[in-house]
Amino acid sequence: MASTLNVLATFTIIRSTFNDFIPKEIREYLWSFIRRFSSDFTLVIEETHDGSSNHLFKAAMAYLGSHVLSASSASGSPKRLTVGKNENVRKFTFGLDRHSEIVDFFHGVPMKWKYNSDVNTTNNNQFNSESRWYELSFQKKHAEMVKSKYLPHVVSMAKKLKNQNRMVKFHTVRRERWSSSPVNLDHPMTFSTLAMDGDLKKTIVEDLDSFINGKEYYKKIGKVWKRGYLLYGPPGTGKSSLIAAMANHLNFDIYNLNLSAVNSDSSLEFLLLHVSNRSILVIEDIDCTVKLQNREAGDEVGGFPHVQVTLSGLLNSIDGLLSCCGDERIIVFTTNYKDKIDAALLRAGRMDKHICLSYCTPSIFKQLAANYLGISNHDLFCRIEKIIEEIHVSPAEVAGELMKCKDPDKSLENLIQFLENKASEGTSDNTEGERGGNPKQEKGSKSKNSTKSDVTNNSITFLALGSGSKTAGEYTVKAELAPILRGVLLKHGDILANCLLNSMQCRSSFLEIVCGIIQKLQAAKLEDLTEVELQSMVASVCDLESVKLELDWLHKRLDEIIDALELVKHSSKLKEDKKRILQEIEQMEKELETNCHTEKPETQNKSLQVQEMKAETEKLSETISNTEAKVSHFQGSLVDGLL
Numbered sequence: 240m241a242s243t244l245n246v247l248a249t250f251t252i253i254r255s256t257f258n259d260f261i262p263k264e265i266r267e268y269l270w271s272f273i274r275r276f277s278s279d280f281t282l283v284i285e286e287t288h289d290g291s292s293n294h295l296f297k298a299a300m301a302y303l304g305s306h307v308l309s310a311s312s313a314s315g316s317p318k319r320l321t322v323g324k325n326e327n328v329r330k331f332t333f334g335l336d337r338h339s340e341i342v343d344f345f346h347g348v349p350m351k352w353k354y355n356s357d358v359n360t361t362n363n364n365q366f367n368s369e370s371r372w373y374e375l376s377f378q379k380k381h382a383e384m385v386k387s388k389y390l391p392h393v394v395s396m397a398k399k400l401k402n403q404n405r406m407v408k409f410h411t412v413r414r415e416r417w418s419s420s421p422v423n424l425d426h427p428m429t430f431s432t433l434a435m436d437g438d439l440k441k442t443i444v445e446d447l448d449s450f451i452n453g454k455e456y457y458k459k460i461g462k463v464w465k466r467g468y469l470l471y472g473p474p475g476t477g478k479s480s481l482i483a484a485m486a487n488h489l490n491f492d493i494y495n496l497n498l499s500a501v502n503s504d505s506s507l508e509f510l511l512l513h514v515s516n517r518s519i520l521v522i523e524d525i526d527c528t529v530k531l532q533n534r535e536a537g538d539e540v541g542g543f544p545h546v547q548v549t550l551s552g553l554l555n556s557i558d559g560l561l562s563c564c565g566d567e568r569i570i571v572f573t574t575n576y577k578d579k580i581d582a583a584l585l586r587a588g589r590m591d592k593h594i595c596l597s598y599c600t601p602s603i604f605k606q607l608a609a610n611y612l613g614i615s616n617h618d619l620f621c622r623i624e625k626i627i628e629e630i631h632v633s634p635a636e637v638a639g640e641l642m643k644c645k646d647p648d649k650s651l652e653n654l655i656q657f658l659e660n661k662a663s664e665g666t667s668d669n670t671e672g673e674r675g676g677n678p679k680q681e682k683g684s685k686s687k688n689s690t691k692s693d694v695t696n697n698s699i700t701f702l703a704l705g706s707g708s709k710t711a712g713e714y715t716v717k718a719e720l721a722p723i724l725r726g727v728l729l730k731h732g733d734i735l736a737n738c739l740l741n742s743m744q745c746r747s748s749f750l751e752i753v754c755g756i757i758q759k760l761q762a763a764k765l766e767d768l769t770e771v772e773l774q775s776m777v778a779s780v781c782d783l784e785s786v787k788l789e790l791d792w793l794h795k796r797l798d799e800i801i802d803a804l805e806l807v808k809h810s811s812k813l814k815e816d817k818k819r820i821l822q823e824i825e826q827m828e829k830e831l832e833t834n835c836h837t838e839k840p841e842t843q844n845k846s847l848q849v850q851e852m853k854a855e856t857e858k859l860s861e862t863i864s865n866t867e868a869k870v871s872h873f874q875g876s877l878v879d880g881l882l
């Protein structure tokens with residue numbers, strides 16, 4: 240700190256006329272003379288400090304950025320601000336323009352900030368570099384307070400602001416490592432749009448807030464600053480939505496870990512150790528990916544012989560994550576079947592809070608109606624609430640119905656029709672005790688309902704072409720998917736030959752997912768697909784592989800498409816670079832034309848620079864055409880050779 244303390248006396252107003260008419264040397268002499276009698280004190284905060292980047296400079300930039308706009312309406316405030324936004328932040332960021340000033344009041348004490356910058360040019364005029372610094376001026380008597388209170392306040396506020404403004408990222412696993420290019424989460428779910436019963440939402444938000452504000456408390460009680468949540472409940476009750484709301488509330492990244500994509504305990508450990516601070520690690524459907532019971536019997540992977548991650552490996556990795564490195568981490572497990580999970584995973588310390596997401600209740604329905612239709616009451620509410628109390632219907636199903644029509648009367652009538660159909664199909668099991676706690680409805684039962692109607696309306700029954708030992712069976716898929724399924728079975732044989740699922744209904748539903756993915760790929764062009772969509776297809780394929788569907792051919796194709804998409808992105812970036820350089824060349828050539836008669840060294844340098852830039856664009860063109868050649872086979876169809 241001592242080295243950044245330059246004691247300079249300052250005057251508050253520097254008149255431009257003074258600068259214009261008095262030579263620099265005399266001005267400096269006068270300033271140093273005046274400074275000796277001033278009670279002001281100035282700290283110079285340069286961009287670099289002791290040879291490396293100065294955190295205080297960055298903090299000042301972020302801190303002042305949040306003040307400048309509100310202060311700009313006050314008198315004497317800066318008339319020019321800088322503004323910008325890059326893809327890693329949510330909102331515009333403002334800043335002081337060079338040579339402008341702002342006064343910040345801290346406990347009533349004025350702190351005057353000035354932003355400066357200067358361009359340094361080397362002797363031969365070849366390299367320009369910009370030095371930037373802030374000057375913080377205050378009365379000498381406040382020096383101790385600035386050092387012990389104000390500067391720490393600036394740093395901590397800057398950290399807070401930076402965290403609030405950063406874009407939340409969604410990380411997925413690729414080839415047993417976190418993907419190097421996480422996507423922006425951009426999920427609209429927040430706690431105000433998430434429908435939940437009674438005080439549950441309030442309790443969760445309070446728990447998250449007390450966790451996030453509890454650094455000192457955790458330190459005091461000697462506990463590592465991490466928290467584990469288990470979210471359980473039937474499909475479609477909002478577990479994933481709650482995770483998105485948590486991430487948006489805390490501005491934490493999500494690390495989505497699909498255990499079936501991890502081949503060994505050591506890979507799992509590696510992944511968990513490389514989760515960053517301020518993040519939520521999500522392990523979804525933990526009961527499906529690893530069979531976690533029968534620990535004593537040493538049957539950790541039980542009926543899932545392909546799963547390489549063991550329960551002890553998972554426990555060790557989680558304990559490692561929870562005990563040693565990093566801070567501000569949340570780990571979330573989701574399951575449809577809480578009772579299938581080994582108690583060791585759920586014990587306090589690993590999972591601090593168990594949150595049950597329930598089937599739709601009258602209160603959840605009302606929140607959904609308010610969100611989707613913008614109404615808080617309606618004559619039909621009574622009837623709907625009555626049916627909802629009688630049957631098991633998920634918030635996702637109700638939301639799906641409400642989304643279909645914007646007119647409240649029509650939408651609610653449609654919902655009644657849907658609920659009555661559901662009731663008459665006998666999907667509700669009124670003998671079940673807890674509405675959401677211990678779902679007896681199988682995860683596939685939602686699709687079972689839809690399959691039922693599909694069978695009568697628009698479906699086709701298929702005889703699997705057995706590839707050998709296993710008896711072929713009848714798969715029922717939607718009519719539109721039948722040609723795809725036929726193609727798959729012909730090309731790849733019975734991909735369910737070793738499938739761990741026995742019921743034809745489940746097998747058919749899973750085949751529909753496979754065909755659905757292929758249908759999407761058939762209809763799409765490479766540039767229409769997003770990485771999120773592709774990652775979600777890969778996640779589905781991984782899930783299906785975890786129950787032994789033979790899908791390595793589809794998995795490989797999706798990986799190839801993801802790689803190709805990355806190349807396309809890379810190539811369009813290169814094209815932009817090339818365009819920019821060409822524009823610069825054009826500009827420089829114009830300047831050279833104007834100065835063609837001078838033989839100054841700058842003119843010669845510039846023409847050399849133009850030649851170098853031209854060579855660079857040629858290289859870029861070559862890289863672009865190589866990249867395009869690599870993805871050219873995907874320009875036609877994405878499913879070529881797949882069926």
Ligand SMILES: Nc1ncnc2c1ncn2[C@@H]1O[C@H](COP(=O)(O)OP(=O)(O)OP(=O)(O)O)[C@@H](O)[C@H]1O
Pocket residue numbers: 432433434435473474475476477478479480481575596634635636638
């Ligand atoms: N409680 C809820 N509040 C608001 N919307 C909800 C809620 N539950 C579900 N939805 C809607 O239903 C969709 C699916 O829900 P979501 O994926 O969160 O359920 P889930 O419990 O994670 O399901 P699964 O167990 O099948 O993964 C969401 O995108 C959202 O639109």
